[in-house]
Amino acid sequence: xxxxxxxxxxxxxxxxxxxxxxxxxxxxxxxxxxxxxxxxxxxxxxxxxxxxxxxxxxxxxxxxxxxxxxxxxxxxxxxxxxxxxxxxxxxxxxxxxxxxxxxxxxxxxxxxxxxxxxxxxxxxxxxxxxxxxxxxxxxxxxxxxxxxxxxxxxxxxxxxxxxxxxxxxxxxxxxxxxxxxxxxxxxxxxxxxxxxxxxxxxxxxxxxxxxxxxxxxxxxxxxxxxxxxxxxxxxxxxxxxxxxxxxxxxxxxxxxxxxxxxxxxxxxxxxxxxxxxxxxxxxxxxxxxxxxxxxxxxxxxxxxxxxxxxxxxxxxxx
Amino acid sequence: xxxxxxxxxxxxxxxxxxxxxxxxxxxxxxxxxxxxxxxxxxxxxxxxxxxxxxxxxxxxxxxxxxxxxxxxxxxxxxxxxxxxxxxxxxxxxxxxxxxxxxxxxxxxxxxxxxxxxxxxxxxxxxxxxxxxxxxxxxxxxxxxxxxxxxxxxxxxxxxxxxxxxxxxxxxxxxxxxxxxxxxxxxxxxxxxxxxxxxxxxxxxxxxxxxxxxxxxxxxxxxxxxxxxxxxxxxxxxxxxxxxxxxxxxxxxxxxxxxxx
Numbered sequence: 274x275x276x277x278x279x280x281x282x283x284x285x286x287x288x289x290x291x292x293x294x295x296x297x298x299x300x301x302x303x304x305x306x307x308x309x310x311x312x313x314x315x316x317x318x319x320x321x322x323x324x325x326x327x328x329x330x331x332x333x334x335x336x337x338x339x340x341x342x343x344x345x346x347x348x349x350x351x352x353x354x355x356x357x358x359x360x361x362x363x364x365x366x367x368x369x370x371x372x373x374x375x376x377x378x379x380x381x382x383x384x385x386x387x388x389x390x391x392x393x394x395x396x397x398x399x400x401x402x403x404x405x406x407x408x409x410x411x412x413x414x415x416x417x418x419x420x421x422x423x424x425x426x427x428x429x430x431x432x433x434x435x436x437x438x439x440x441x442x443x444x445x446x447x448x449x450x451x452x453x454x455x456x457x458x459x460x461x462x463x464x465x466x467x468x469x470x471x472x473x474x475x476x477x478x479x480x481x482x483x484x485x486x487x488x489x490x491x492x493x494x495x496x497x498x499x500x501x502x503x504x505x506x507x508x509x510x511x512x513x514x515x516x517x518x519x520x521x522x523x524x525x526x527x528x529x530x531x532x533x534x535x536x537x538x539x540x541x542x543x544x545x546x547x548x549x550x551x552x553x554x555x556x557x558x559x560x561x562x563x564x565x566x567x568x569x570x571x572x573x574x575x576x577x578x579x580x581x582x583x584x585x586x587x588x589x590x591x
Numbered sequence: 592x593x594x595x596x597x598x599x600x601x602x603x604x605x606x607x608x609x610x611x612x613x614x615x616x617x618x619x620x621x622x623x624x625x626x627x628x629x630x631x632x633x634x635x636x637x638x639x640x641x642x643x644x645x646x647x648x649x650x651x652x653x654x655x656x657x658x659x660x661x662x663x664x665x666x667x668x669x670x671x672x673x674x675x676x677x678x679x680x681x682x683x684x685x686x687x688x689x690x691x692x693x694x695x696x697x698x699x700x701x702x703x704x705x706x707x708x709x710x711x712x713x714x715x716x717x718x719x720x721x722x723x724x725x726x727x728x729x730x731x732x733x734x735x736x737x738x739x740x741x742x743x744x745x746x747x748x749x750x751x752x753x754x755x756x757x758x759x760x761x762x763x764x765x766x767x768x769x770x771x772x773x774x775x776x777x778x779x780x781x782x783x784x785x786x787x788x789x790x791x792x793x794x795x796x797x798x799x800x801x802x803x804x805x806x807x808x809x810x811x812x813x814x815x816x817x818x819x820x821x822x823x824x825x826x827x828x829x830x831x832x833x834x835x836x837x838x839x840x841x842x843x844x845x846x847x848x849x850x851x
Contacts, residue, residue: 284754341750341759342722342732367718367735367752374719375726377687383813384686386717399817405714409819417813453731453765457747458758469753475850497851505771515737515751515772522628522710522771530850551848552825553841559832566825569844573833581838586851589842 274395275303275359278352279326282364283309286316290472291364293431295424296324298391300434302398303359306330307438308352310337310345314440322438324431329438330356336447342368343451346375351445353380358419360398362391365423373421382418387525389425389548398422406521406544426472427527462516470500470517475530476549478502478519480542482535482556482575485512489579490534496583502526502546504536520545534575538563555579592646592741593703594636596670597693597724598629600654600661601714613809615683615816625661628709630776631769633665635739636707638774647671649700653681653692659792666787667779673790674700678797683809686715690723692807695800697728705746708768710735721768731761737772 277299282289292307299305307326309317314331321329332348349372353361361376363369365387377384389410390401398420402411415421470476477499479490487501494501503513505520519526521544531549536542538554538561546552547566554563559572571578600623633650640646650665650673652658662673676696684692697706706728711718718735725732733739736748736759746767747760779787797804805811831840845851 341734341757343725346726367750370717370719371722371732371734374686374717374722377719377813378690378723378726381813384719385814386719403822404716404819408822410822411819412817414815414817415813416815450729454733454759454761456757457760460756462753462755497845508772515770516753521713521716530845530848547825548822551850553844555837555841559830564830565827567830568825568828568848569841570828570830571833571837571841572830573837578833578837578841581836582841582845583838585839585842586845589846589851 276306276328276356277303278356278358278361279305279307280349280363280369281307281309281317281321283311283313283317286311286313288317288320290431291426293320293324294426294429295362295364296321296326297429297432298424299360299362300325301393302395305436306356306358308332308349310348318438318440322436323433325434325436326438327436328441330441330443332443332445334445334447336452339456340447340452341454341456342371343375343453344447345372346379347447347451348443348445349376350379352443353419355443359395360420360422363423365425370423373423377421380418382421383415384421385413385415386423387425388422388428389527390428391422391424403548406540407547425525425527465501467494468498468500470502470519470524471526473500474528475499475532476502476519476526476528477532477534478504478536479507479513479534480504480536481506483507483512485510487513489576493532493579493583496586499532504542533563534579536563537561538566592640592643592705593701594640594646594648594705594707595651595697595700595703596629596632596636596648596665596707597651598633598661598665599626599712600624600652600658601626601712613683615809623657623660625664626709626713628711628713628771630668631771631773632707632709633668633670634774634776635769637669637777639705639741649674649703651693651696651700652676653689653696655682662792663787664779666790667783668777669783671790673792675792675794676800677794678804680797680804680808683812684807685812685814686717686719687723688807688812690720690727692797692800692802693720694724694727695802696795697724699795699800702764704763705741706730706764706766708766710768710770721766725766728766731765733759733761733765734768735770736767737770739767739769739773
């Protein structure tokens with residue numbers, strides 16, 4: 274069986290859940306092989322083996338973090354050249370989507386980004402994407418070259434399947450051309466201790482109705498073990514960082530439960546959340562378009578409704 | 592300084608969007624406009640050349656006849672001239688094919704110092720065309736930045752990722768894409784609207800830019816849409832008005848749905 278390459282998402286060798294998901298998906302099309310970028314492959318190997326990576330291609334090169342995207346695309350192209358895979362799967366992210374874009378052009382291969390499902394068998398990779406602000410689902414196929422697909426988190430439950438995870442070092446040098454865009458400064462984001470927005474099972478978001486005070490939103494999120502999101506209006510007002518923005522120009526989330534607090538539900542916001550399984554909204558305006566989407570809605574002030582709900586949930590647990 | 596801003600004519604997000612029989616976006620009879628996210632790129636270009644008479648901003652668009660409407664707005668905002676690549680053979684092109692047309696048109700415009708684009712088109716929303724154009728032109732990419740600064744032959748910007756916020760710097764020429772955090776796009780003034788009517792819009796076919804019709808369009812695209820389905824409308828659930836017990840009811844719903 275041909276190999277299916279999976280780019281590993283990790284922090285210091287700690288492999289993330291989305292990688293286990295992609296390795297699980299990859300088994301439909303061939304033998305999964307991981308591509309590990311960085312120097313901590315030994316820390317990552319047990320988990321990659323557990324989820325079925327037969328080989329682990331290791332690209333260890335400082336240029337990959339010193340420059341934007343282009344060196345990663347070259348590294349991926351080098352592994353594709355070596356492995357001649359049946360497909361390449363990458364966790365969807367701004368960097369990975371752009372590296373995949375360059376890889377597609379380099380290898381003359383079709384690209385599908387932000388797939389919500391990937392199915393098929395060897396030689397047949399079919400993807401499902403949500404388009405037009407979540408109003409349509411589209412099934413697509415790559416017809417030319419090696420299918421390159423970036424995949425959203427939570428597409429499948431990861432299933433273990435022990436394999437060898439044999440390390441295969443990749444000999445590769447970054448071209449001068451790929452060193453055009455240099456990272457001159459890097460400020461790590463502060464960790465909130467909450468789940469990551471795109472991976473969280475529950476998201477509680479705040480909008481204009483918070484008036485800038487996110488404390489009830491954060492409090493309720495913490496009670497539910499949820500991630501905190503924000504609408505564009507809240508981000509533009511400087512109340513919450515852009516990295517927490519849910520919507521067309523922010524994050525697309527698809528959790529089990531989405532709680533929209535003081536968010537009217539403009540189409541741009543709906544584009545980022547309307548594929549959520551269950552939707553709850555709290556808004557003072559009973560005509561807010563968000564109420565068209567909800568499974569449960571409260572017309573009321575989030576500053577009284579949220580603390581009361583928070584207390585009731587906590588009481589229910591005790 | 593010469594800047595090319597790539598813009599796209601997209602179906603209005605507020606209107607109903609549909610597909611044609613060949614599974615491409617239906618552009619006939621749908622209100623279209625300049626992709627909202629491209630306005631930030633136009634604004635960024637105008638701010639960079641502001642007050643510098645030797646500089647020029649060219650807007651470039653690819654698409655059928657009505658796509659000329661997209662460049663019109665950019666000209667009204669203050670761009671100097673426009674190029675519209677229009678050819679029946681382009682219809683149905685995917686991102687790699689579109690990036691080929693853009694890259695060849697940019698070469699014909701004449702190797703600009705800066706190629707600016709929006710974060711994504713508001714219809715496809717893939718965010719990959721800037722990287723593909725950079726790859727094809729062999730230029731550095733400073734993409735998805737929320738700030739942009741040009742000095743002494745270099746461009747830099749801040750890219751906000753999930754893990755870190757990075758400052759990216761490249762020497763010119765470069766391809767830059769900007770987010771909606773970058774600036775506040777101006778509205779065309781009356782003077783701008785009048786002036787735009789006299790600004791040159793060139794229309795080029797594929798042969799003008801040296802692209803073979805067999806390299807683009809639906810047939811030559813590297814991906815194929817197999818089917819599409821409208822998402823079933825959500826059934827509206829229960830809506831209660833808070834009469835002092837809204838939070839309790841919310842908690843009851845969460846408990847009934849086994850979220851808590």
